[in-house]
Amino acid sequence: MTRFEEHQQAIIDGKAPVSKELTEKMLKDGIRPAEFFPKSIIPAMDEVGRRMRDCEFFIPEVLIAARAARAATDILRPLLTGDEAIRSAGTVVCGTVKGDLHDIGKNIVAMMLESAGFKIVDLGVDVSPEKIVEAVKQNNANIVAMSALLTTTMVNMKAVIDALNAAGLRGKVKILVGGAPVTDAWAHSIGADGYGKDAPAAVELARQLTTA
Numbered sequence: 001m002t003r004f005e006e007h008q009q010a011i012i013d014g015k016a017p018v019s020k021e022l023t024e025k026m027l028k029d030g031i032r033p034a035e036f037f038p039k040s041i042i043p044a045m046d047e048v049g050r051r052m053r054d055c056e057f058f059i060p061e062v063l064i065a066a067r068a069a070r071a072a073t074d075i076l077r078p079l080l081t082g083d084e085a086i087r088s089a090g091t092v093v094c095g096t097v098k099g100d101l102h103d104i105g106k107n108i109v110a111m112m113l114e115s116a117g118f119k120i121v122d123l124g125v126d127v128s129p130e131k132i133v134e135a136v137k138q139n140n141a142n143i144v145a146m147s148a149l150l151t152t153t154m155v156n157m158k159a160v161i162d163a164l165n166a167a168g169l170r171g172k173v174k175i176l177v178g179g180a181p182v183t184d185a186w187a188h189s190i191g192a193d194g195y196g197k198d199a200p201a202a203v204e205l206a207r208q209l210t211t212a
Helices: 001-011 016-029 033-053 059-079 104-115 127-141 157-164 184-189 199-211
Strands: 090-097 119-122 142-149 174-178
Touching: 001 016, 001 033, 001 059, 001 119, 016 033, 016 059, 033 059, 033 104, 033 199, 059 104, 090 104, 090 127, 104 119, 104 142, 104 199, 119 174, 127 142, 127 157, 127 199, 142 157, 174 199
Parallel strands: 090 119, 090 142, 142 174
Antiparallel strands: none
């Protein structure tokens, strides 16, 4: 097993202290920060996503794997400067819409998107359309990812799209929606670009939309 494979396994197994320790040791041995993402972090989280899709992993396992990935990325991100910086897959503004305080699903999606190389601007829960519009402007985001777990707050996804239209930003961003009551038909009806039924699907969709 190579050192990158060992690091991948630590992430898949959800061993955050091991992931952190391996990252630090490998850096000391001269491995460049940018190498970790394509060689261990992204493949590890892709495998976690596959296991979630195949019902081998559930939310607890995904969360601890994402935390193990975060243990590495927290060390690596500050070191990715100048020529060493990896090209971001895109900038995602994410949040749970106004009136909704649920965040577990949104947090998992955000962590998996970050592990896949996206820059994340997490606005938290109960996020107003105005706050999302401002975050898109300030961060030059190219994706907005919205979550709702209540049927009563789903309508606020449409309010965000309307606000982006009014601000002249809709053409600059792709919009992903998700959450327990959300469906593909609902996503299309409000003018979103796609629906992620779970975190792995959201990551795959984000990749498709940014490379199309």
